Amino acid sequence: MTIDAQDDPAPTRAQRRRERERAAARESILSAARELARSEGWETVTMRRLAERIDYSANFAYRYFTGRDDILLTLIRDGFTRLRDAMDTASRRPAAESAAATSDTDVPDVAAIRRAAHAYLDFALTEPDLYQLMYGLGGVRMPAADTWVEGQAVGDVLTGLLAAAGDRQPEQHVLQLWATAHGLVALLVVGRVDVDSAALHALLEEALTDCLTRALPAPASPRRSGRSAAEPTGKPTGKRQL
Incomplete structure (x- = not known):
């Protein structure tokens, strides 16, 4: 005789309430970490300081995170997810909604690349504390390998857009564009440039x-219409993480 497998029972009201309370507690700790970093820097984020900020015992945060690094990694992974989503959303946005980042003569594929790249810079400028944590600019460095997948997903947005537009070496050009965007942000963070966001976007x-x-193929390069696109040389570079 066989017994049919039973479906997992639906969570009870009490279980749902505990899950909501757990989610709320985790978010309160993450929010406290963001606020503390914004006011005093990421190096000041410790389990003791977080407990003081949310007015709980020192052991409270350990119920929901294994330690400070667990909190920081959670914030970094969330940051990469939000950055990827922002770039993806911008690339799909109608050109009329983002005219400042595109040319009137851009074909759709090229306009999408421009919008995604400018969305990357917008994220860094509007979320400076989080961006600094994500890329080790805020005095605290987390192992890149721990968030490699999430960082790779950010680069994959631009890689896919470039490939769709006819780029035969998209990963190499993603690295070039990332170096420019990230370099501009890093110079701003360390005080080596004193320009506004409009100048950085320019x-x-x-x-x-x-x-x-x-x-890109010549027809997809409207701003330099009198110049043919260079033929690709060499081989694409290896994997890169944004």
Whole structure:
């Protein structure tokens, strides 16, 4: 005689309530970490300081996270997910909604690349504390290998857009564009440049135009219409993480 497998029972009301309470407690701890970092820097984020900030015992946070690194990794992974989603959403947005980041003569594929790249810079400028944590600019460094998959997913957004536009070496050009966008943010963070966000976007736009002119077939390079796109040389670089 066989016994049919029973479906897992639906969670009870008490279980759902405990799950909501757990989610709320975790979010309160993460929020406290973000606020503490914003006011005093990421190096000040410790389990003791977080407990003081949320007015609980020192052991409270350990019920929901294994330690400070677990909290920071959670924030970093969430940051990469939000960055990827922001770039993906921007790439799909109608050009009329983001005219500042595109040219009137851009074909759809090229316009999408521009919008995604500018969304990356927008994220870094609007979430500076989180961006610094994600890329080790805030005085605290987490192993890149621990969030490699999430970082790779950010780069994959641009890689896919470049490939769709006809780029035969998309990973190489993603690395080039990332170096430009990230370099601009890093210089701003350390106080080596004193420019506003519009100027940073203008610098990124120049780099985008130069890169796309070389990377894409000539018809897809409207801003340099008198110049043929360079033929790809060499082999694509290895995997990269944004």
